Structures are given as structure tokens and as C-alpha cells.
Amino acid sequence: MPEPISDFYAVIPAGGIGSRLWPLSRADAPKFLHDLSGSGQTLLRDTWDRLEPLAGADRISVVTGRAHRAAVEEQLPGIPDENVFLESEPRDSAAAIGLAAAILHHREPDVIIGSFAADHVIRVPHLFDWAVRQAVETARKGYVCTIGIQPSEPSIGFGYIKKGDGVVIDGAPEAALVQSFVEKPDFETAKAYFADRSYLWNAGMFISRADVLLAEIEANQPELHAGLMELAEAWDDRERRGPVVDRVWPSLTKIAIDYAVAEPAAAKGRLAVIPGHFDWDDVGDFASLAKLNSHGRHNDLAILGENARILSDAASGIVVSQTSRVISLIGVRDIVVVDTEDALLVTTSENAQRVKGVVDALKLSGRGDVL
Amino acid sequence: MPEPISDFYAVIPAGGIGSRLWPLSRADAPKFLHDLSGSGQTLLRDTWDRLEPLAGADRISVVTGRAHRAAVEEQLPGIPDENVFLESEPRDSAAAIGLAAAILHHREPDVIIGSFAADHVIRVPHLFDWAVRQAVETARKGYVCTIGIQPSEPSIGFGYIKKGDGVVIDGAPEAALVQSFVEKPDFETAKAYFADRSYLWNAGMFISRADVLLAEIEANQPELHAGLMELAEAWDDRERRGPVVDRVWPSLTKIAIDYAVAEPAAAKGRLAVIPGHFDWDDVGDFASLAKLNSHGRHNDLAILGENARILSDAASGIVVSQTSRVISLIGVRDIVVVDTEDALLVTTSENAQRVKGVVDALKLSGRGDVL
Structure with missing residues (x-):
């Protein structure tokens, strides 16, 4: 068993309901609380089990809605209380991941965080490990890093990441810059992407030093950043957290992390990508x-x-x-x-x-x- | 309101489950106990309501399984006890209709019976009335009479009756001999039948003097006839009915009335048909x-x-x-x-x-x- 990665903290945003999977997925039984892969356990638990060897059981945090707190704790009995970050209402992914980044950065200034959705299916864990370990090394160098999935077929169901020039980083031989993001293509385009091999599926995984991620948010969404800082500063104070959350959280800008961080970072040449060679699916429908x-x-x-x-x-x-x-x-x-x-x-x-x-x-x- | 037809007794065989309508139709909720026509009441009740003006409320009998006795009585609160004929097990239509014929003949030698399925849908009742009244007049003359539905489209879902020469009967201007029965056709044949107009849908309705019907059964199925006679003779004796039913009923030949009566009668020129101009459907699937x-x-x-x-x-x-x-x-x-x-x-x-x-x-x- 390899050691957990030093300075690394995994973040699991467990938010979306999965409306395309209704009536299986519900407000009170969202996608991440189902066994959709046939593994015999929920997708959330699968996610935890994948991340535990990389981060360690006491360094995995979950960002979820208040309504799901009990279910999350039931699924993850090993999770320390202070690693469950509760949203009073959904404010999209930049707020969710940004909250985790801000709290963890406040607790541990040099922390590197990796955010992985609670409701994706991944097979061949050692290939996932290898990608994450490369991504963390890339993040150490100050990049925001994503993992793009090497397509196994010409899919029209996913957005793509166009891989650009390679970057030389010790421990991350596959690291490259992200040239651009591409929306879901039509089938002809998807076939061309598939043949090209430099187009990867956007799986929404982000690995970054917390301070780098927060600096990106500050540059692109200063109001959101200010709110997150205020939340983080009060978070670990039992008496202050409640009133600050009640006041600040509902006012946070609703924006996806793709727009608040990833695309601007890519434009500045600060977004790197590691190709993932593992089976991956977001079980979108x-x-x-x-x-x-x-x-x-x-x-x-x-x-x-x-x-x-x-x-x-x-x-x-x-x-x-x-x-x-x-x-x-x-x-x-x-x-x-x-x-x-x-x-x-x-x-x-x-x-x-x-x-x-x-x-x-x-x-x-x-x-x-x-x- | 016209008078009920003299000497006439309606018989409703309420037997089949309607397996092609599973899981709506069940052993304990057969087709005739459902509202399938949107009338707001069960098909059985619809059937009763259609027959009451023709026979009178005290001259409609139902042949059904013991398991359905309570449901039938609930649907038909006006039915006299002695008009519910219970089968201890299903023995097909010749036994069911033959039992009613034998009992009613025993009670009333000159009776004319008309047998109408409990689970068909018929619209435009006055056209149904008109067909039945003609059929009864035809039956008075010693014919076994059926009502064949004038097709409203080239259906491949029903068997057909080929109408032959007309017969001259007072009160039954449309009466004709049945030339032959034809199995469910393919679509080309069905189109030809539809254009021809002398092919009618076989709706399984039989109207006959009880003694004529029993004589047909005797000629074609003597063992079945003997059993029915024994049952009828004991039926109205409370003490004898039970043991006779237990002994005789399970031994009765299982055969459809089409084969035990209709086809042989047609071959001898003793089966007449009245065209029915009403909307009819057996709701077969x-x-x-x-x-x-x-x-x-x-x-x-x-x-x-x-x-x-x-x-x-x-x-x-x-x-x-x-x-x-x-x-x-x-x-x-x-x-x-x-x-x-x-x-x-x-x-x-x-x-x-x-x-x-x-x-x-x-x-x-x-x-x-x-x-």
C-alpha cells in the first residue's frame, strides 16, 4: 500500500440530484446515494474508497446539503466531523469547491486540494491513482490541474478538453497545458476528436494548491472570493459559523467552477491536464x-x-x-x-x-x- | 319501453379470466369485473343492463365460477338466487351454456335462451335489441341462431361467419343461413371479406330454443348431454344438487359451443345468423x-x-x-x-x-x- 500523498486533501462535492435519473434519483435520494455501478455500495462510498489511499481517511472532506448530512455520515462512518462542510442551499460548484478550498487553506496554508464528484463511476483504481499523483505534482508547481479522460469511443455526451503543449514536471510525465475547452460535439466532430487523441473528456476533476485556486477565484469573481474568505475565517469558531453562514452563503455568486476558475486559468496558460486512462462515466442518464x-x-x-x-x-x-x-x-x-x-x-x-x-x-x- | 320478449331467458356465461389483459385481468378480478368501456361500471353490469329490457330482471341467469359468486351478486343485486349457476371448475362453453339450457328447459320446457358473453363491449343498444329480437323469432322456428357483427373495418383479430341464403321468418327480415365459419384471416383476406359484406364477425352469441340446443348437444356430444340432463334434473333439489354436481360436473367433456353446436348445426343448414349493426368489441387484448x-x-x-x-x-x-x-x-x-x-x-x-x-x-x- 503506497503512502497517502503529502499535503493533499481530497474534496468530494456531493450536491447534484441527478434529475436525468428521476425517479431513481430524488431530492432525498440523490444520485450519489445509489449503487449505480453494481459495486454493492453507493457511488459516494465508491468515491471515498478510491480517495482514501491517496489522501488518508482523515483528509477527505465532503461538501453537501444540510438535508444529506445524515446519509453522508451513514455512508462514510470514518469521516471526521470537521470534514463535513454543509451548504445551507445549493450555490453551484465554484462556491462549493471554493468553500472547501478556503476552509482547508485557513487550516493548512500549503494544502493541495483535489475535487472529485461524488457520483461518477471509475474503474481500474490504480490508473486513477496514477493520474491523481501526477496531477498533485503538477499542482505543486502552481498550476491548476485537471484530469481529462482519454476517450474510449467518439462520445457526443461529454464536453472535451483540447490538450496542448506538454510541460516538464518531475513525477508527472503526462502533464500538458490545456489549450481550450470544447462543448459537446456532434457525432462527426466526436469521431474526429476520437481519432486525434489530443481531445480528452472533461470529467470535472480539479487539483490545485488551495491558495492558487482561491487566487483564481479572486481574480475572476472577487465578490465570491470575499464571501468565501469571510466564511473560512469564521468556520471553525462554533459560535460565529452559524450567523456568518446564514448571512454570507445565500449571497454567494452562483457559478460553475469551469467558468470561475478553469477557463480563465486555461486562457492564461495556468491550467494543466493529466490524461486519465481509466474507465470513467458520469452516469448522466x-x-x-x-x-x-x-x-x-x-x-x-x-x-x-x-x-x-x-x-x-x-x-x-x-x-x-x-x-x-x-x-x-x-x-x-x-x-x-x-x-x-x-x-x-x-x-x-x-x-x-x-x-x-x-x-x-x-x-x-x-x-x-x-x- | 318495449315489453320483454315472451318465453325468452338471457344467459350470461361469466367465465374467462382474459389472460391477454393481464395484469389488469386476474384470476380474482377477471375481465368482466372491470370497467373497460369507460361506462363507469363493469362489463358484467353493462351486459345485464343491455339484456334487462329484452328478458326482464328476473329472467337473466349468470353461469360463473364459485369464486366469483360474491362479486357477481354485488354487481347484479337484482339477480334472483336461482338464476346464478355456479361451476365448481371451468369446463368450457358447451358445458356452461348447456347447463343453463338444461336447467331452464327443465323449469320451463318452451324457453328460448340467448347466451351473451359477460365481457364484450357493445354500443348503440337499440341496434343490439333489434338483432336479438330477430334472433329470437328465428329461434322460435327451430333454428339455432347467432348474431354476426357487420364489420366496421377489415379486422384480422376475429373469426368470421359467412352468411348464406336468406330465410323467410316473420319479425326477422335479416335472417339468413350460416354457410360456414372462417378462422381469423390474414389482412388481404380480411380486406376481401370487408368488401364482400357477407362476412360477419363471430361474436359468440347464440340464441336458440333450449330443447333445440340440447338436441344438438345430444347429437354431437352424447356424454356431455347425459351429464347435463342429470345435473338439470337434480339442480333445483337442494339436497341432491351438491352431490350430483360434485360427481358429474368434473366429468363433463370440455368443448367449445362452437364445435359442440354451431358448426354441426351450420353443416346441417340449421344455423341461422342475424347481422348486428351495432359497435361491438370483445376487448381481446x-x-x-x-x-x-x-x-x-x-x-x-x-x-x-x-x-x-x-x-x-x-x-x-x-x-x-x-x-x-x-x-x-x-x-x-x-x-x-x-x-x-x-x-x-x-x-x-x-x-x-x-x-x-x-x-x-x-x-x-x-x-x-x-x-
């Missing part, structure tokens, strides 16, 4: 979940649910069963069926991205009880 | 149910269920909702979703006939609890 759980066989119906009672004639697609109901599928292909106690979804893989629209429609039509 | 409940609009999602909470984007097909769950359909067409407390079916209109196979598979795989 049911089509992705189907693929992830069909054992790579295209004509296999993926089934999620410990007590699933399925009767199906070779349908492809996915069934998520959270009830004891018998589910019978006849003559349907690429079908998505999600059966929960209070809501049922029937769609197709092709329409998987449109599930978020249902969530919006349910809100608008006053049926938020099933969200 | 979910495709048929969808059509029946989509108000004739092809691109309309049919919804069954008083408390249905459906969120759907213009899908066609049918949703049957027996729970309080929100059901969301995205991007699916001609879909069939049947949501019940313990079983869920997802298929397409095209595959509707294959639902029966699921019921068989559930039996074989030991999941009969949901049948």
Missing part, C-alpha cells in the same frame, strides 16, 4: 446507466434492483426495480423502465436526456411530491 | 382496449384509471393505472403500460396478443401469485 450495467453486451437488458422480478423477452435497455412488483416486458427494445414506490418512468435510451424535462414539468404542475 | 378508449383518435393515449396521474408527451397507446403512482412516458409510441399494485406490464400494441404468453410463463416459473 439512463442510456449511460444501461450501458454501464449491461456488461458491454449491446443486446443485454441491464437490471438494477436487488429484488428485481423481471420477465422479459430479450429486450435491450434497462429496468430499475425498487419495488417487489413483477415487471414484464414484451417486445420492447432499448426501453427504460424505472419502477419506484410512487413514480414510474417509461422511455427509451434515445430519449434518456429528456428525462430532466419531466422533472421540470412535475415541478410546474404541482406534483413535486414525487421529486 | 390491450391494443383493442387502447382503440376502444382513445375516442377514435389514432394519436391519442388512452388512459384507464380513475386516479391516473400521467405525464406523457403525446404518446399513443394505452396506460392502465391502478395505483396512485405518477406515470411518466417520454418518447414512446403505441406503448402499453399496465401499472397494478403487484405487477407491471410494458409492451406495445403490436405485441398485445403475446401477453397471454407471459401469464403462461409466470405459471411455469412459480410466480402464480401475481396471476
Whole structure:
């Protein structure tokens, strides 16, 4: 077992609900609290287990909503109290990661933080380790560093990072500058990216010295930075934290870390990237979940649910069963069926991205009880 | 209000489960106990209401399984006790209708019986009346008479009756001999039948003097006839009925009335037919149910269920909702979703006939609890 990386602190933002996975993902049972990879445990716990060898059990923090505190602590019984950073309401990723950076920097000025989503699936952990260790060495040199996934196919479902010139860093032979970020492409473009090999999937992983990250936020979002500083300064004072959080947190600028940090840093040549050679998926929708759980066989119906009672004639697609109901599928292909106690979804893989629209429609039509 | 027809007795065989409508239809909630037409009451009650003006409330009998006695009496509070004929186990339609014929003949030798399924949908009752009144007049002359539905489209889902020469009968201007029965055709043949106009849908309605019907059974199925006679003779004797039923009923030949009576009678020129000009459907599967409940609009999602909470984007097909769950359909067409407390079916209109196979598979795989 290799030693944890010195000066390193892992941060797990555990925020998003995962609306494209409704009705499996809910406000009170967000994506990161489900076992979507077939590992037998939640994605959050998988994330923790991946990070523990890199950071150590007492150096992993989680940023989550107050409503999820109990669930997070149940999933991560080893987490020290002071490593759970609670948001009183969601303020997007720059605030969440910035809060962790500010608190940890206040506690430990030289700390290097690495932020990894709570709800992604990663296989082949030693390749993940290798990428993170390179990223930390790159961060030590003052870069903000991301890990871009080497594509395994021409996907149109992810944004891309265009890798530029290499940078010479001890312990990070694959480090390169980020030339630019590219939005989700069409299929022809995705094929060209795939052939090119210098385009990597943007997996939203950021590794940086906390002071460097905060300086980027200060340069690009000074008001957000001021708020984060005020929060960090009061955080570890039991009496002051509450009033400061109540006053400051709701006023923080809502912005994604991509815009507050990554893109400006890239423009200045201060964003580096390490290619990740591990299997990665953000499980963005049911089509992705189907693929992830069909054992790579295209004509296999993926089934999620410990007590699933399925009767199906070779349908492809996915069934998520959270009830004891018998589910019978006849003559349907690429079908998505999600059966929960209070809501049922029937769609197709092709329409998987449109599930978020249902969530919006349910809100608008006053049926938020099933969200 | 016209008078009930003299000497007439209506018989409602309420037997089949309707396996092609699983999981809506069940052993303990067969098709005839559901509101499938949107009338607000069960098909059985609809059937009763159609027959009452023709026969009178005290001259409608129901042949059903012991398990359904309570449900039948609840649906038909006006039915006299002596008009409920209970089968100890299903022995097919010749035994069921033959039993009613034998008992009613024993009680009233000149009675004319008309047998009408408990689970068909008929619209435009006065056209039904007119067909039945003609059929009874035809039956008085010694014919076994059926009512064949004038097709409203070239259906491949029904068997056909080929109408032959007309017969001259007072009060039955449309009576004709049946030339032959034809199995469910392919679509080309169905189109030819539809253009021809002398092919009618076989709706399984039989009207006959009880003695004529019994004579046909005697000629074609003498053992069945002997058993029915023995049952009828003992039926109204409270002490003798039980032991005779227990001994004789399970031994009766299992055969459809089509083979025991209709086809042989047709071959001898003793089967007449009256064309029915009313809307009729046997609601044989979910495709048929969808059509029946989509108000004739092809691109309309049919919804069954008083408390249905459906969120759907213009899908066609049918949703049957027996729970309080929100059901969301995205991007699916001609879909069939049947949501019940313990079983869920997802298929397409095209595959509707294959639902029966699921019921068989559930039996074989030991999941009969949901049948």
C-alpha cells in the first residue's frame, strides 16, 4: 500500500440530484446515494474508497446539503466531523469547491486540494491513482490541474478538453497545458476528436494548491472570493459559523467552477491536464446507466434492483426495480423502465436526456411530491 | 319501453379470466369485473343492463365460477338466487351454456335462451335489441341462431361467419343461413371479406330454443348431454344438487359451443345468423382496449384509471393505472403500460396478443401469485 500523498486533501462535492435519473434519483435520494455501478455500495462510498489511499481517511472532506448530512455520515462512518462542510442551499460548484478550498487553506496554508464528484463511476483504481499523483505534482508547481479522460469511443455526451503543449514536471510525465475547452460535439466532430487523441473528456476533476485556486477565484469573481474568505475565517469558531453562514452563503455568486476558475486559468496558460486512462462515466442518464450495467453486451437488458422480478423477452435497455412488483416486458427494445414506490418512468435510451424535462414539468404542475 | 320478449331467458356465461389483459385481468378480478368501456361500471353490469329490457330482471341467469359468486351478486343485486349457476371448475362453453339450457328447459320446457358473453363491449343498444329480437323469432322456428357483427373495418383479430341464403321468418327480415365459419384471416383476406359484406364477425352469441340446443348437444356430444340432463334434473333439489354436481360436473367433456353446436348445426343448414349493426368489441387484448378508449383518435393515449396521474408527451397507446403512482412516458409510441399494485406490464400494441404468453410463463416459473 503506497503512502497517502503529502499535503493533499481530497474534496468530494456531493450536491447534484441527478434529475436525468428521476425517479431513481430524488431530492432525498440523490444520485450519489445509489449503487449505480453494481459495486454493492453507493457511488459516494465508491468515491471515498478510491480517495482514501491517496489522501488518508482523515483528509477527505465532503461538501453537501444540510438535508444529506445524515446519509453522508451513514455512508462514510470514518469521516471526521470537521470534514463535513454543509451548504445551507445549493450555490453551484465554484462556491462549493471554493468553500472547501478556503476552509482547508485557513487550516493548512500549503494544502493541495483535489475535487472529485461524488457520483461518477471509475474503474481500474490504480490508473486513477496514477493520474491523481501526477496531477498533485503538477499542482505543486502552481498550476491548476485537471484530469481529462482519454476517450474510449467518439462520445457526443461529454464536453472535451483540447490538450496542448506538454510541460516538464518531475513525477508527472503526462502533464500538458490545456489549450481550450470544447462543448459537446456532434457525432462527426466526436469521431474526429476520437481519432486525434489530443481531445480528452472533461470529467470535472480539479487539483490545485488551495491558495492558487482561491487566487483564481479572486481574480475572476472577487465578490465570491470575499464571501468565501469571510466564511473560512469564521468556520471553525462554533459560535460565529452559524450567523456568518446564514448571512454570507445565500449571497454567494452562483457559478460553475469551469467558468470561475478553469477557463480563465486555461486562457492564461495556468491550467494543466493529466490524461486519465481509466474507465470513467458520469452516469448522466439512463442510456449511460444501461450501458454501464449491461456488461458491454449491446443486446443485454441491464437490471438494477436487488429484488428485481423481471420477465422479459430479450429486450435491450434497462429496468430499475425498487419495488417487489413483477415487471414484464414484451417486445420492447432499448426501453427504460424505472419502477419506484410512487413514480414510474417509461422511455427509451434515445430519449434518456429528456428525462430532466419531466422533472421540470412535475415541478410546474404541482406534483413535486414525487421529486 | 318495449315489453320483454315472451318465453325468452338471457344467459350470461361469466367465465374467462382474459389472460391477454393481464395484469389488469386476474384470476380474482377477471375481465368482466372491470370497467373497460369507460361506462363507469363493469362489463358484467353493462351486459345485464343491455339484456334487462329484452328478458326482464328476473329472467337473466349468470353461469360463473364459485369464486366469483360474491362479486357477481354485488354487481347484479337484482339477480334472483336461482338464476346464478355456479361451476365448481371451468369446463368450457358447451358445458356452461348447456347447463343453463338444461336447467331452464327443465323449469320451463318452451324457453328460448340467448347466451351473451359477460365481457364484450357493445354500443348503440337499440341496434343490439333489434338483432336479438330477430334472433329470437328465428329461434322460435327451430333454428339455432347467432348474431354476426357487420364489420366496421377489415379486422384480422376475429373469426368470421359467412352468411348464406336468406330465410323467410316473420319479425326477422335479416335472417339468413350460416354457410360456414372462417378462422381469423390474414389482412388481404380480411380486406376481401370487408368488401364482400357477407362476412360477419363471430361474436359468440347464440340464441336458440333450449330443447333445440340440447338436441344438438345430444347429437354431437352424447356424454356431455347425459351429464347435463342429470345435473338439470337434480339442480333445483337442494339436497341432491351438491352431490350430483360434485360427481358429474368434473366429468363433463370440455368443448367449445362452437364445435359442440354451431358448426354441426351450420353443416346441417340449421344455423341461422342475424347481422348486428351495432359497435361491438370483445376487448381481446390491450391494443383493442387502447382503440376502444382513445375516442377514435389514432394519436391519442388512452388512459384507464380513475386516479391516473400521467405525464406523457403525446404518446399513443394505452396506460392502465391502478395505483396512485405518477406515470411518466417520454418518447414512446403505441406503448402499453399496465401499472397494478403487484405487477407491471410494458409492451406495445403490436405485441398485445403475446401477453397471454407471459401469464403462461409466470405459471411455469412459480410466480402464480401475481396471476
